[in-house]
Amino acid sequence: MSKVRIYTLAKDLGVENAKMLEILDGLGVSYKSVSSTIEEDTVELIKDILAAEAEGGAPAQADADTTPAAAPTEAPAQTTVQTAPQATEAAAQTGAAPVADQTEAPVSTEKEIPHRAPVVTIMGHVDHGKTSLLDYIRKTKVAAKEAGGITQHVGAFEAKTSKGKIVFIDTPGHEAFTTIRARGANVADIAIIVIAADDSLMPQTREAIAHAQAAKVPMIVAINKVDLPQADPERVKTDLTQLNLVPEEYGGDLVVVPVSAKTGEGVEDLLEYISLTAEIEDLRADPKGEFSGVVIEGKVDKQAGVLATVMVQEGTLHVSDFLVVGENYGKIKAMTDSNGARIKEAGPSTPVQILGFSEVPSSGEKVISAKNEHAAREVVAGRADVRRDEEDARDRRKGQRSLEDLL
Numbered sequence: 001m002s003k004v005r006i007y008t009l010a011k012d013l014g015v016e017n018a019k020m021l022e023i024l025d026g027l028g029v030s031y032k033s034v035s036s037t038i039e040e041d042t043v044e045l046i047k048d049i050l051a052a053e054a055e056g057g058a059p060a061q062a063d064a065d066t067t068p069a070a071a072p073t074e075a076p077a078q079t080t081v082q083t084a085p086q087a088t089e090a091a092a093q094t095g096a097a098p099v100a101d102q103t104e105a106p107v108s109t110e111k112e113i114p115h116r117a118p119v120v121t122i123m124g125h126v127d128h129g130k131t132s133l134l135d136y137i138r139k140t141k142v143a144a145k146e147a148g149g150i151t152q153h154v155g156a157f158e159a160k161t162s163k164g165k166i167v168f169i170d171t172p173g174h175e176a177f178t179t180i181r182a183r184g185a186n187v188a189d190i191a192i193i194v195i196a197a198d199d200s201l202m203p204q205t206r207e208a209i210a211h212a213q214a215a216k217v218p219m220i221v222a223i224n225k226v227d228l229p230q231a232d233p234e235r236v237k238t239d240l241t242q243l244n245l246v247p248e249e250y251g252g253d254l255v256v257v258p259v260s261a262k263t264g265e266g267v268e269d270l271l272e273y274i275s276l277t278a279e280i281e282d283l284r285a286d287p288k289g290e291f292s293g294v295v296i297e298g299k300v301d302k303q304a305g306v307l308a309t310v311m312v313q314e315g316t317l318h319v320s321d322f323l324v325v326g327e328n329y330g331k332i333k334a335m336t337d338s339n340g341a342r343i344k345e346a347g348p349s350t351p352v353q354i355l356g357f358s359e360v361p362s363s364g365e366k367v368i369s370a371k372n373e374h375a376a377r378e379v380v381a382g383r384a385d386v387r388r389d390e391e392d393a394r395d396r397r398k399g400q401r402s403l404e405d406l407l
């Protein structure tokens, strides 16, 4: 026996899966699920920990490590008692705040998870102006960096606005959104539904709305082409109301912004509403947390090789990090931002193009990092095991069924 699945071990040892995961967390062992496999050494450690717990009733050593958060909260409580007299003296001398403030101090020093930029996707019926709107925003809100540098298409770009950064996913709306969502990932925080003012709601508009609703992503409607003489934004609003989407000015809560991708009218308002929505959503991510991301696009470049655009969702990516996607892993050889500039690290809500995968990852695949190559291989091997088990089970079921059919 060299490796064992977590749930198998839990069953063998007569403990709950949750307990097993708690111990693994405490040991700093990474896993994907209870069907992940762990090393024999780890198994021995777990047995020791459980034995120690059963014996003394006192939590085992590793258990104390599982709750590092407990230390800071407990320590100040003790020191408060000890330092209280000194603090009172100090307060008496300076005539400053009473001791009570001291006990609250540790709470206020706790770091909040920082805000992150919203990730926006644009959807709508064909020819209603999705590409034009993105082009307008890109032209006016993305600083053309290195002179002469042609920005290569990476599937996303970052717009700088007076209210902060907004990340736009510019792979063809529906496909990007649906393939990513089909894999269980959610990249977009906000969906812009583009509706042409001379055409109103069309089949793909309804589809786009349904997608956003299914994903529980807040929607903003951009009524485009308001520069056209035949534009009828009121009709669009009435049609929306019939779908139970009531614009704010009709007493509902749907934000509707009239825009023109041709003249730029209303685009500033649209960006403002995006920032406002993001603020309400209170989007946060920890740049110091464990990295996780989603593939937006993967492709092969004749010269560079495999290129993948990845959206950083949590943590920070660094050049030389090991990444795992599905059953493949790679080491980041180089990273570029959406302007094509080389970067060494990338935090949350940053789309980056990564060179270093050997296989082309598909959009929507989740990306995690591994401590080193060995760890990356482990994760890949564990996933391959799980997949083979599932395939075997499926084959067995199939065999069973054909046998039943035969009888």
Ligand code: GDP
Residues within 6 Å of the ligand: 124, 125, 126, 127, 128, 129, 130, 131, 132, 133, 224, 225, 226, 227, 228, 259, 260, 261, 262, 263
């Ligand atoms: P998409 O299929 O949704 O990406 O639509 P496009 O951006 O390709 O636009 C379709 C057509 O509508 C193009 O001919 C655009 O020039 C035109 N168009 C897009 N936005 C506007 C607009 O605001 N005003 C006018 N007059 N034409 C627009």
Ligand code: MG
Residues within 6 Å of the ligand: 130, 131, 132
């Ligand atoms: Mg288009």
